[in-house]
Amino acid sequence: MTSASVSTSDKLSVILVSTNFSQQMGGEAIKAFQIYQELVKQGVDVHQITHVRVKREMDESFPGMSISYVEDTKLQKFLYSVKPLQAFQKTVFFWIANKRIAEALRDRPGAVVHFTSPVSPVIPYFRVPGATVVIGPLNGNIHYPPTFYNREPMSYRLRRWTHPLLQFLHRLTNSGKQNADAILVSGGERTFQSLRMAGCRDSQLIASIDSGVLDRLYEEPRAIHTGRNLRFFQNGRLVVHKGTDMAIRALTRTKDPVELDIIGRGPELEGLKALVNQLALQDRVKFIEWIPDHSRLAEMLRQYRAFVFPSLAEANGIVVQEAMVMGLPVIALDWGGPALLVTPETGVLIEPRNEEYVIQELANAMDRLAEDGELAERMSIAARKSAVENGFLWSGVIRNWTEVYHRVLFARSRQVARAAR
Numbered sequence: 541m542t543s544a545s546v547s548t549s550d551k552l553s554v555i556l557v558s559t560n561f562s563q564q565m566g567g568e569a570i571k572a573f574q575i576y577q578e579l580v581k582q583g584v585d586v587h588q589i590t591h592v593r594v595k596r597e598m599d600e601s602f603p604g605m606s607i608s609y610v611e612d613t614k615l616q617k618f619l620y621s622v623k624p625l626q627a628f629q630k631t632v633f634f635w636i637a638n639k640r641i642a643e644a645l646r647d648r649p650g651a652v653v654h655f656t657s658p659v660s661p662v663i664p665y666f667r668v669p670g671a672t673v674v675i676g677p678l679n680g681n682i683h684y685p686p687t688f689y690n691r692e693p694m695s696y697r698l699r700r701w702t703h704p705l706l707q708f709l710h711r712l713t714n715s716g717k718q719n720a721d722a723i724l725v726s727g728g729e730r731t732f733q734s735l736r737m738a739g740c741r742d743s744q745l746i747a748s749i750d751s752g753v754l755d756r757l758y759e760e761p762r763a764i765h766t767g768r769n770l771r772f773f774q775n776g777r778l779v780v781h782k783g784t785d786m787a788i789r790a791l792t793r794t795k796d797p798v799e800l801d802i803i804g805r806g807p808e809l810e811g812l813k814a815l816v817n818q819l820a821l822q823d824r825v826k827f828i829e830w831i832p833d834h835s836r837l838a839e840m841l842r843q844y845r846a847f848v849f850p851s852l853a854e855a856n857g858i859v860v861q862e863a864m865v866m867g868l869p870v871i872a873l874d875w876g877g878p879a880l881l882v883t884p885e886t887g888v889l890i891e892p893r894n895e896e897y898v899i900q901e902l903a904n905a906m907d908r909l910a911e912d913g914e915l916a917e918r919m920s921i922a923a924r925k926s927a928v929e930n931g932f933l934w935s936g937v938i939r940n941w942t943e944v945y946h947r948v949l950f951a952r953s954r955q956v957a958r959a960a961r
C-alpha cells in the first residue's frame with residue numbers, strides 16, 4: 541500500500557508535526573501537546589514529530605507517547621545564534637522533518653500528515669510526496685490597527701511591510717501550502733487573504749477554531765454575577781502588544797474605584813509597575829506574577845467581574861476563550877482574534893479609533909459592568925453558551941478536524957483510483 545492510499549483499517553491514523561511540543565513551554569508547544577492528547581482520547585492512532593529539545597521532558601513524564609525527534613544541525617545552531625536569522629530555523633526544521641515523516645508513513649501507510657504549528661501563513665512548508673497533508677490552523681497576518689502604528693515595534697512594522705512580498709514569492713514556488721489537501725484557517729478574512737496572496741485555492745481553505753479549551757474547564761462551575769463587583773483582571777504574558785498600560789490608565793478615568801489584577805510575567809512587567817506608581821494606583825492594581833496551584837485558577841478567576849484584554853495584535857486569544865468558558869464577560873478591542881470570538885452579547889468590543897478613545901471606553905465598560913450585575917450575568921450565560929456552540933472545547937475542535945481528515949482521505953482515495961484506471 542502506498543502512502544497516498546487510505547488504510548484498510550477502520551482506525552484513523554494521524555502524524556502530527558510541530559516545531560515545539562511540551563506541557564511546560566506554553567504557547568504553541570502546549571497547544572500541540574493538547575492536540576495529541578485529545579486525538580488519542582477520541583480513538584485516533586497518533587504519532588508526533590517535533591524538535592529534540594523536548595525529548596527529556598517526554599521521556600521522563602510521558603514515556604508512552606509515540607514521538608520521533610528532529611535533531612539539531614550545525615545550520616540550525618548557527619541560525620539560532622544570529623537573532624535576525626532565527627525565523628529561518630523553522631524552515632530548516634521542516635526540511636529535516638520530511639525525513640522523519642517518510643519514516644513514520646512507512647509504519648502508518650495512509651496516515652494524514654498534519655502540520656499543527658507554527659501558525660504564521662508566511663512560513664514555507666515543503667511538499668510531502670504521496671501523502672495526505674493538512675496544515676494549520678493558520679491565523680497570522682495580524683498587525684497593529686492603523687491608528688496605533690505609532691506604538692508598533694519595529695519587528696511588527698517589518699512583518700507588515702514584508703508580508704505581501706513574502707506571499708508573492710510563495711506564488712513563484714511549488715510550495716507545500718499550495719499542494720496541501722486542506723489548510724485550516726482561524727484568523728478570519730485577514731488570513732484567508734494572506735493565503736490567497738500565496739497562491740492557495742479557496743477549495744483548500746477551511747475555517748477553524750485556532751485552539752481549544754480543556755473540557756475540564758467547562759466542568760467547573762460558571763462564574764455567577766450579582767450586584768456590584770469592582771474587581772477585574774488581565775491574564776497572560778506581559779508583552780508590549782497586549783495593551784496592558786491602557787487598561788491601567790483607564791483606571792484613572794473610572795467613576796468607581798475599580799480594581800485590576802494583572803496575572804502573569806513578561807518583559808513589560810517592570811515598566812507596568814512603574815506606571816502604576818507614577819499614576820498612584822498602588823491600591824487598585826495588583827500584580828500576581830505566578831499562581832503556584834494552577835488547578836485552583838478557575839476557582840480564583842470566578843471572583844472577578846470581567847476579563848480586560850485591550851490587545852493590539854492578538855491573532856487568536858486562547859485567554860479570551862478560557863474566560864468565556866468560565867462565564868466571564870470580556871472587554872477587548874474590536875480587532876484581531878478577540879473580534880472573532882466576542883459578540884455584544886458576551887462582552888464589550890471597543891473600536892480601536894485611537895489611544896485616548898480606547899482608554900476612555902475601557903473605563904466606561906468597567907464602570908458599567910462593575911455596577912450592573914444583571915448585565916454581567918446575562919453576558920456570562922451567553923459567553924459560556926457561545927463557547928460551547930462555537931466549538932471552543934478541545935473535544936469539539938478535534939471532532940471537527942477528524943471530519944476534515946476523513947474528507948481529505950476520501951478525496952485522495954478517489955484521486956488514486958482515477959489515476960489507476
